Each structure stands twice: as structure tokens, then as C-alpha cells.
Amino acid sequence: MNQLKAGDMIPDTLDETLTAKLQGWDAQHHLHPFTDTQTLTKAPPFLIDRAEGCYISGAGFRILDAMAGLGCVNIGYGRADMAETARAVTERMTYYHNFAAVAHPYGAALAGTIADKAGMGQARVFFGNSGSEANETLVKLAWAYWRIKGKPEKRMIITRDYAYHGSGIFSAALNGNRSMIDNFGLEHPDIAHGPAPYWFRCSEGMAPPEFGEAAADAIGAKIDAVGADKVAAVIAEPIQGTAGAIIPPKTYWPRLETICREKGVLLISDEVVTGFGRTGHWFAKDAFGYTPDMMTLAKGLSSAYAPISAAVISGEIAEVLHGEMGLFQHGYTTSAHPVSAALALKNIDILESEGLVNRIRSDIGPYFETAMRRLEMHPLVGEVRVMGLMCGIEIAKDRRARTQYPAEFLVDEHISNACLRRGVILRAVGNALVLCPPFIIKQKEVDTIAAALKEALDEIYAALKEQGYA
Ligand SMILES: Cc1ncc(COP(=O)(O)O)c(C=O)c1O
Known part of the structure; x- marks a missing residue:
């Protein structure tokens, strides 16, 4: 029987027998993310x-x-103040959804807090459970925006080599790693791939400032090749974390922002890794000096004490959608889950009160x-x-x-x-x-x-x- 006895919790200390049992169940039954299942049979999982x-x-x-x-x-792990927050909210209300104009204090406060910090005008925030969901939400919103603007043919999303944007069917197709796309046949007609601002591997003798501009221009050239009238948005991480913390030259981001504005293409900044302080600024966009139309947040939003992500849209986009979108037919059962939202608020409070950024x-x-x-x-x-x-x-x-x-x-x-x-x-x-x-x-x-x-x-x-x- 693959069960601990009914009513058992995982005990405080694991003895050798239970450890071996857990490793066995894990190796046999757990389909791990980004893992070759054969490695689990060659050696016990690292528990x-x-x-x-x-x-x-x-x-x-x-x-x-x-x-x-x-x-x-x-x-950091194991904070008593975060545990207490989770306990208090679980006892107070556990869960309620935010569909159909229902609100709760935690979702409301977190939306207001993020909008305040984002510096994107009267921003609106949609909550999901993962960075992947937030990116896919933003793509849908970009498409809705252009439809309202009378340009439904603007659908193409430009992404870059070495990108990581998630594991959903569309977000994975945005990734730069070809095998993540090819292993499942995820190639998507609304996605085009451009080069990354990877100075060490791609600059061919150019100095960083010159290369930064050239790399941004290459995305501009990609937009032109597709046709700006067909491109909805460029999606990009400020620093490409998963591929090796690829930090673009300082010249890159301001130039890319200008190109997107000039060509009438939205700019989605995926700050799943960089958001909430990682670079020493609340958002990396502030360190690099640009303002996106949309921004993706996850990971550091709650310091992973509970799953939560935020898809942030600028005041200008929000106003257009507010005017004409009507019913927003999109949402997850646990969007703005009260416990996750409260943990995100407490996390932001800790970042502020302890001066961590x-x-x-x-x-x-x-x-x-x-x-x-x-x-x-x-x-x-x-x-x-x-x-x-x-x-x-x-x-x-x-x-x-x-x-x-x-x-x-x-x-x-x-x-x-x-x-x-x-x-x-x-x-x-x-x-x-x-x-x-x-x-x-x-x-x-x-x-x-x-x-x-x-x-x-x-x-x-x-x-x-x-x-x-x-
Ligand atoms: C930049 C970036 N975007 C999106 C994601 C996907 O986030 P999640 O794993 O929460 O779906 C990640 C995950 O590492 C990421 O680094």
C-alpha cells in the first residue's frame, strides 16, 4: 500500500525505513518537473x-x-512570521474566489500594492498561480487589446533565443530552447523567435554598448520582417535568468523600448525572476530605465511561500480594455487565493521593513x-x-x-x-x-x-x- 497510515502526517523526523519508503514511492510514482524519470531509478531521489x-x-x-x-x-526559508500569516488567513477565511465582482481584503490590498509599486500608471493586476499562467494571460490581453483597437491581425508575439517564459502550451512555445518546443510539437504560428542580447556568445567583436544597440535593432528587424501590422508584442526577460543570467548591455533596453513604441508593438517585460528586488531595485525595468506595457511577476512576489503570480497591465492598456472588452472570460479557481495573497503582502512588508532590497x-x-x-x-x-x-x-x-x-x-x-x-x-x-x-x-x-x-x-x-x- 502506497500510503502512510490513515491520519498520519509526515513525522517530525524521518527514520531510515520511512526515508527509503518515501524515496521508493517518489521514484515509482512522482513525475518530476524537468527530470528524466530514468535518473530516479538509477539513484534514489535527493530527499x-x-x-x-x-x-x-x-x-x-x-x-x-x-x-x-x-x-x-x-x-529565506522557514520564517515564523510567514507561517503565522498563513495560519491566520486560513482560519479567518481559507478561500473565496474573485469571480463576478466578488472581492476579499487580501486580493484587493495586493492589487493596490503592486499597482503602486509598478510605476505603470493606473495599472491593473490579474492573479494566477505561476509565471507560465501570467505570461499566457498577458498574451491573451495583448490580443484582446489589438482586437479592440480594430487590429485583430496583430497577433504575432516576438520572443528571443535563450528565453524562458514557462511550461504552458503557449508559454513553452515562447521558450528559446528548441527541445522544449520540439519534444511536444508546440511550434506556434503566432510566435517568432529573434536573437538574444548575449554579448559573450553572440557579439562577434562588438563592444558591449554597440552590441546592445545592434541586438535591440535585430528585434526591430524581426518586427519588420513579420510586418509591424501583424505583431502584437515583444516578450522579454530584463535579464535572461534561466539561460545563465544574461545581462544585456545598458544600451539594449532603452533602445528596445523605443523600437517597440515606434513600431506600435506592445512590450511585455517578464520579471518573474527579477521582480521584487533581485537586482537591488524593486523591478529590473527601473534599473535598466524602461517602462513596459505589461509585466509578469511570480516567484519573489510571495518568496514562494505559496504559489501566486501577477499579470500587470499599464494604466493605458487597462483603460482601453475597461472601455470595450466587456466580460473578461478568463480566470483560475485560485486566482488571488487569500492565503497566497496575504503571504505576498507579508513578503513585501518584510522586504520593506527589513530593507532587503x-x-x-x-x-x-x-x-x-x-x-x-x-x-x-x-x-x-x-x-x-x-x-x-x-x-x-x-x-x-x-x-x-x-x-x-x-x-x-x-x-x-x-x-x-x-x-x-x-x-x-x-x-x-x-x-x-x-x-x-x-x-x-x-x-x-x-x-x-x-x-x-x-x-x-x-x-x-x-x-x-x-x-x-x-
Ligand atoms: C523569466 C521566467 N518566466 C516565467 C517562468 C515560469 O514561471 P513558473 O515556473 O512559475 O510557471 C520562469 C520560471 O523559471 C521564469 O524564469
């Missing part, structure tokens, strides 16, 4: 059963999480940047990119020639595994590493991450040398 502050732990291990989960647990800009962010940049001259490192508490480390065979090791060498995965053996989790994403630690991380924990990384890089470099590859 984590506690998390506190910046650390995750399980039987016999405690690991410093330099990823804040998946770039989301920004205020300012701390990234003026204290821990610069410290983190200095520590990461010390690795820049390592023979395995091509480039170190840092903004706030977000870092991408480019792995290169030759920094100057910008050559890579063959993907099948899995150099990045070997480095991340070597870090894990030293008690630090970061993420390998294909000849690049990503780090985005919780905002509460201390200097000595940054030192621990940097030391583990240095040793891991040394170890893998030595192995490559020994085998004659370096």
Missing part, C-alpha cells in the same frame, strides 16, 4: 525535508542554497559581486555577470577566443556537482552556472559560496587537464 534561512537539509546533510530554491525564496543595492550585492568577480580570471571562466544578487558564470575553454567545451562534456554540471560535494547548491545551465541566493545571505555565506566555487573550478580544471582537454 530534502527541512529548510531554514539560506539552508536546506535532509538525512545527514545541510546545504547552503545559493539558488534560493529556483530563484524565488528571497526572504536596499541591502542588495548598497551592501550585500556589491560584496557578492566582488566575490564572484574574483573568479573571472580562472582558466575555466569566460565571463562573470553580476547584477544585484544574480550571477551568471560563463564557462569557456578559451576566454579570448570565446570557445566552449563540447556540451556532452557537461563541464558546468561537473562543477555544480563539485560544489554540491562542498555543501553549496548552484545551477548548471549549459556551459554556464547561475547563482541567485536569498536576500538575507550574510557575507560569510557569500565567502563560503565563493570558496566552494573556486575549489570546484580548480578540481574540474585539473581533471580536464589530466585528460588532455585543457
Whole structure:
């Protein structure tokens, strides 16, 4: 029987027998996200059963999480004030929906708070459960907007190489990674792919400022090739987190904004990773100096204490939709779930009262940047990119020639595994590493991450040398 006894909760401590049982059920029955099920049969799943502050732990291990989960647990794990918020709201009202003009205090307060912070005029906010849902909501709203404007043929969404926008049927089709599209046959006639502002891999000798403008112009050229009268929107992450924290040159975003405005195309800024402080600004759009028409928020909105996402539309778009859309036939059972909304409000309150966003800009962010940049001259490192508490480390065979090791060498995965053996989790994403630690991380924990990384890089470099590859 694959059941704990009726009425049992997961006990406070897992003994060996229960651990083995749970791992067995998991390997057999759990279809994990982004996992080859065969890996679960080769080795037992990595069972984590506690998390506190910046650390995750399980039987016999405690690991410093330099990823804040998946770039989301920004205020750190296991906070009593968040647990108390969840308990209080669950007792007070548990759930009620927001369909058909019903409201509750938590959804109302969160919409107002986000609209205040977003700086997008009299913005309106729709709540979903994931970044994927929020992106798909915004695409539907962009299509509704152009239909109201008498231009129903404006449907094409321009996305970019290396993008990650989600796992829904449409949001996955927006991704830059071809296999995520091809494995399910998701190619969509309303999506066109353009290049990314990936200086290290794509700049062909251009200096960053020149390349930033050229990369934005390339999206402009894509709009022209499709025909601006057919393009609804450009969707883009301010920093492409999942693909290696690709930080565009400063010239990129203002130019892309101008191009979109001139060509009459909406700009959707996917701030699922960067929103709510990651770069040391509440939103990365403020750091880069542009104003989108629409913005996607998730992860850091509640620090992943509960699932919630926000699809934000500017005052101008909201007004057009308000005027003529009529019934908005879209929504999820748990849109603006009271517990999630209350946790998001409490999370924002913590970010503010503990000064966590300012701390990234003026204290821990610069410290983190200095520590990461010390690795820049390592023979395995091509480039170190840092903004706030977000870092991408480019792995290169030759920094100057910008050559890579063959993907099948899995150099990045070997480095991340070597870090894990030293008690630090970061993420390998294909000849690049990503780090985005919780905002509460201390200097000595940054030192621990940097030391583990240095040793891991040394170890893998030595192995490559020994085998004659370096
Ligand atoms: C930029 C970006 N957009 C969208 C998503 C999808 O969010 P979710 O996994 O909550 O659907 C992610 C997830 O990593 C993301 O990084």
C-alpha cells in the first residue's frame, strides 16, 4: 500500500525505513518537473525535508542554497512570521474566489500594492498561480487589446533565443530552447523567435554598448520582417535568468523600448525572476530605465511561500480594455487565493521593513559581486555577470577566443556537482552556472559560496587537464 497510515502526517523526523519508503514511492510514482524519470531509478531521489534561512537539509546533510530554491525564496526559508500569516488567513477565511465582482481584503490590498509599486500608471493586476499562467494571460490581453483597437491581425508575439517564459502550451512555445518546443510539437504560428542580447556568445567583436544597440535593432528587424501590422508584442526577460543570467548591455533596453513604441508593438517585460528586488531595485525595468506595457511577476512576489503570480497591465492598456472588452472570460479557481495573497503582502512588508532590497543595492550585492568577480580570471571562466544578487558564470575553454567545451562534456554540471560535494547548491545551465541566493545571505555565506566555487573550478580544471582537454 502506497500510503502512510490513515491520519498520519509526515513525522517530525524521518527514520531510515520511512526515508527509503518515501524515496521508493517518489521514484515509482512522482513525475518530476524537468527530470528524466530514468535518473530516479538509477539513484534514489535527493530527499530534502527541512529548510531554514539560506539552508536546506535532509538525512545527514545541510546545504547552503545559493539558488534560493529556483530563484524565488528571497526572504529565506522557514520564517515564523510567514507561517503565522498563513495560519491566520486560513482560519479567518481559507478561500473565496474573485469571480463576478466578488472581492476579499487580501486580493484587493495586493492589487493596490503592486499597482503602486509598478510605476505603470493606473495599472491593473490579474492573479494566477505561476509565471507560465501570467505570461499566457498577458498574451491573451495583448490580443484582446489589438482586437479592440480594430487590429485583430496583430497577433504575432516576438520572443528571443535563450528565453524562458514557462511550461504552458503557449508559454513553452515562447521558450528559446528548441527541445522544449520540439519534444511536444508546440511550434506556434503566432510566435517568432529573434536573437538574444548575449554579448559573450553572440557579439562577434562588438563592444558591449554597440552590441546592445545592434541586438535591440535585430528585434526591430524581426518586427519588420513579420510586418509591424501583424505583431502584437515583444516578450522579454530584463535579464535572461534561466539561460545563465544574461545581462544585456545598458544600451539594449532603452533602445528596445523605443523600437517597440515606434513600431506600435506592445512590450511585455517578464520579471518573474527579477521582480521584487533581485537586482537591488524593486523591478529590473527601473534599473535598466524602461517602462513596459505589461509585466509578469511570480516567484519573489510571495518568496514562494505559496504559489501566486501577477499579470500587470499599464494604466493605458487597462483603460482601453475597461472601455470595450466587456466580460473578461478568463480566470483560475485560485486566482488571488487569500492565503497566497496575504503571504505576498507579508513578503513585501518584510522586504520593506527589513530593507532587503536596499541591502542588495548598497551592501550585500556589491560584496557578492566582488566575490564572484574574483573568479573571472580562472582558466575555466569566460565571463562573470553580476547584477544585484544574480550571477551568471560563463564557462569557456578559451576566454579570448570565446570557445566552449563540447556540451556532452557537461563541464558546468561537473562543477555544480563539485560544489554540491562542498555543501553549496548552484545551477548548471549549459556551459554556464547561475547563482541567485536569498536576500538575507550574510557575507560569510557569500565567502563560503565563493570558496566552494573556486575549489570546484580548480578540481574540474585539473581533471580536464589530466585528460588532455585543457
Ligand atoms: C523569466 C521566467 N518566466 C516565467 C517562468 C515560469 O514561471 P513558473 O515556473 O512559475 O510557471 C520562469 C520560471 O523559471 C521564469 O524564469
